[in-house]
Amino acid sequence: MTDAYLDSPPLTEEQQAVVDQPWDTRLLVTAGAGAGKTHTLVRRLDALMGDEEAALEAGEILVLSFSRAAVRELRERIALHAREARRVRVQTFDSWAYSLLRSEQPDRDWSALRFDERIGEATEAILRGAIEESEPGPPAHVVIDEVQDLVGDRRDMVETLLDRFQDSCGFTVVGDGAQAIFGFQVADEDARAAETNYFFDWLRGSYPDDLVELHLSANFRARTTEAAVALPLGSALQRLPSESAASDAAGEDVYRDLTDLLRGCPSFGAVTDTFTLDSLRDFRGTCAILCRDNRQALVLSETLFSHGVPHRLQRDLQDRPVPAWVASVLRGTGSTTLTEERFEALLGSGPVSPVGDRARVWRSLRGAARAPRGLMDVAAVRRAV
Incomplete structure (x- = not known):
């Protein structure tokens, strides 16, 4: 049998300390980008199920994360590198809330509710005892990834979950206050500002005597001096207070420090400078330029x-781009509708064929x-594009 750990890096001392905590530990792990947190979580799940004295079953472990991308990455890592934890189910908060509601009231059309409405209903279901009555039953250990993005209703749901089973359930929560990006989901500006690191403060206040806090400080991603320039500010962002005024003041300090650090870095220059253009030509595949929106990306692409300068536009893997020949058809017609014969003529005269x-x-x-049979509505095609 192939050793699942052979092609994965060895654990650091900090990572090993996380993995070795007993199943009933209330564990908070802060870890910056590139600290190997997903690698550590996979080994932690293996340890929870492989402990000879108190091994947990896959169904006793509840693993939740914020985004589908994070869930997908964790599932892939488990499939590749886990020994014991391959049957552990990883879900988003929304997916888990939906499955809980369907378990409690299978005849109700929960899909008719918005995401946030289902989250609120799931919180109420937890209070009613829906987890105890569900087929999996209460979890013995809850693993929560990306907790810095827990805001508003989702944060309330997770807090209710941990409160409900605080006497019988351990947890491992992992996050980094410096990477919190989903505060915009809270509509009220004052409430949004108060969400800064709120969940971290809630954990420390709710478990003052037995919360174990560990930190993963190594960084395996920033391999150059330039890439690591902002790393020293991570701890300051992780410690931002949840009180709005204090958070604003501390955030201003961090912003000034970051600006000073960036000003000390070498400037790449304007994109049309000779040095910049020559560098992009000579070192192909070594540079990525981030754009705010598609319009900016297209303007930059035209300039390059x-x-x-050889380059390519990189879309999200889930995007469904429109083929280039559609543009040639839209440009070539002077009418609002097209027949199939005219459509084929335009395809044949365009620079790109389908x-x-x-x-x-x-x-x-x-x-x-x-469009109705036999005709194509050009305006409708433009709107779809």
């Missing part, structure tokens, strides 16, 4: 193209525009 059967391409594009 005009100066002969891939596949042209009759199928016609049906596909006409269907996307919800």
